[in-house]
Amino acid sequence: MKLKAAYHTYLHRTEAQPRTEPFEIDWDTTTNYTIPLHHHDFTELVVVLSGTGIHVTEEGEYPIGAGDVFAMSGNQVHGIRQTRNFEHVDVKCAPAHVPRTAELECMAGYQALFTVAPTLRGEAAYRSRLTLSMPQLDHTREILRLILQEYKARQAGYCGVIAAMLVYLVTYISRCYGASSRAGSAPAMRLGQVLSYMREHCAEDLTVEALAQRAAMSASHFFSVFKDVTGLSPLQYVIKLRITEAESLLRQSDMGITDIAYKVGFNDSSYFSEQFKHVMDMTPRDYRRLQHHQEAGELGPARAAPQRAPQRAQRATRSRA
Numbered sequence: 001m002k003l004k005a006a007y008h009t010y011l012h013r014t015e016a017q018p019r020t021e022p023f024e025i026d027w028d029t030t031t032n033y034t035i036p037l038h039h040h041d042f043t044e045l046v047v048v049l050s051g052t053g054i055h056v057t058e059e060g061e062y063p064i065g066a067g068d069v070f071a072m073s074g075n076q077v078h079g080i081r082q083t084r085n086f087e088h089v090d091v092k093c094a095p096a097h098v099p100r101t102a103e104l105e106c107m108a109g110y111q112a113l114f115t116v117a118p119t120l121r122g123e124a125a126y127r128s129r130l131t132l133s134m135p136q137l138d139h140t141r142e143i144l145r146l147i148l149q150e151y152k153a154r155q156a157g158y159c160g161v162i163a164a165m166l167v168y169l170v171t172y173i174s175r176c177y178g179a180s181s182r183a184g185s186a187p188a189m190r191l192g193q194v195l196s197y198m199r200e201h202c203a204e205d206l207t208v209e210a211l212a213q214r215a216a217m218s219a220s221h222f223f224s225v226f227k228d229v230t231g232l233s234p235l236q237y238v239i240k241l242r243i244t245e246a247e248s249l250l251r252q253s254d255m256g257i258t259d260i261a262y263k264v265g266f267n268d269s270s271y272f273s274e275q276f277k278h279v280m281d282m283t284p285r286d287y288r289r290l291q292h293h294q295e296a297g298e299l300g301p302a303r304a305a306p307q308r309a310p311q312r313a314q315r316a317t318r319s320r321a
Contacts (some may be wrong), residue, residue, distance in 0.1 A: 022097040025151040025163050026090040027144070033086070037079040043098045044072040044090055045170075047143060051086035051189030055079075067132040069140075070125075070174055073118040089144050097163065099170040105199045110170065112185065112192025119229045128188040130177045138236075143169045190215045191229060198234075200242035203265035209236050209252040218251065242266065243279045250288040259286050 002003050026044075031051060033046045037058075048068040051065075055064045056079045064080075072078060102215075104110045117128045132140060147165045178192075179183065194215045198206060211234055212222035223234065230237050242264040249260045261272035 002132045010208045014245070019043075020175065022094045022159060023151065023166075024090075024092040025144075025148050026092070027087075027148050028090070029087050031085045031087060032083050034316065035080040037077055038211040040092070041075065041076050042092045042094050042112075044092050046072065047071055047089045047144065049087040049089065049092075049137070049138060051084055053080045053086045054080060055084040055126075057121070057125070060126070062123075064129075067134070069113075069130040069132060069177075071114050071118050076118070089148075091144075091166070091169075092149070093166070099163070099167045100113070102199070103169065104167070104174065106190060106196050107171070107174045107178065108196045109176070109180075110174035110192070111199075112193035113174060113177045114170070115195055116188040116191045116229050124187070127182075128185050130136040130173060130180060131182065132173070132176055136176050138167070140173065143172065155268060166247070170224040190217075194226075195230075198238060199241060202238050203263065206234070207240055238265075238277065239275055243276055245279070246272070246276060246284065247287070248286055251291050 039304055046069065048064055048066055049064045052063060052065045054061050054068075058077045061081075080088075098114075112128070113130060117125065143165065147162055147169065150161050150165065178189070180189075194211050197214060198211070204248065208219045208223055210228075213218040215222050215225075217225065226232075227233055231279070232240065245261050245264040249255055249263065253260075255263070257273070258269040261269040264272075266272035266275075273283055276282075276287070280287055282290070
């Protein structure tokens with residue numbers, strides 16, 4: 001169903017509100033209500049516990065019901081209307097606190113639900129949602145109940161406990177998405193499988209042709225879709241993954257720079273250093289020195305590195321990488 005222009009006559013649009021906490025948990029049991037079109041600067045995970053409603057975005061409006069789960073990235077305009085016996089939970093996370101571990105990123109369901117699906121629009125976004133079975137929804141409800149309990153109590157260390165519980169929640173629903181037989185989720189899952197494969201095999205030779213075959217797409221279509229979803233070309237994405245692996249090794253090991261370059265997939269340590277500096281705004285050697293100084297308490301918190309795409313990555317061949 002297409003979004004009706006008249007919709008704007010009874011739903012007003014609200015702007016993003018400043019946030020002071022890394023998490024916000026809303027369990028709404030007011031069964032019949034309207035949520036105006038709005039946007040925000042955090043990631044939102046929505047779980048519909050009961051009832052029905054209409055989920056509205058700028059591209060269209062679609063029915064939702066018990067068991068539906070979807071993730072919204074920052075600044076996506078959306079709202080809910082025509083609710084009936086509607087109960088849902090919103091889990092809102094500041095970008096830096098979105099559950100994201102190496103193990104999660106190797107799960108196709110996680111990549112499909114939290115990386116691919118939020119970038120889709122219109123009918124494709126609606127078809128890619130997760131719908132939990134009743135036993136799955138019951139288990140999810142119990143996890144959410146524990147998270148809300150911790151959130152309301154706000155005892156010492158509650159943010160850490162919520163972060164751990166969110167990893168559990170996200171892992172569980174990612175497993176559910178990976179096991180889903182919904183036909184509409186297949187395109188998101190195929191790309192999710194490619195992203196998880198790239199995460200596990202980023203040190204290997206990866207080409208657009210081979211990755212496109214995994215996604216059951218032509219090379220040109222895969223390249224276009226991949227860039228729409230990630231904002232990077234496949235090679236740029238691989239280099240970003242390798243730099244992330246290199247960061248971990250620089251912090252946690254005493255391996256030499258050249259050895260790290262080869263271990264994460266670069267065949268040229270100079271090229272590795274060049275790409276690392278472009279992404280992290282410092283050389284690998286300076287990054288390691290900074291981390292060691294910080295651990296020794298000689299400096300304040302390490303400065304955040306700017307998120308820039310790797311250079312010289314216009315082709316999805318390995319090209320010196």
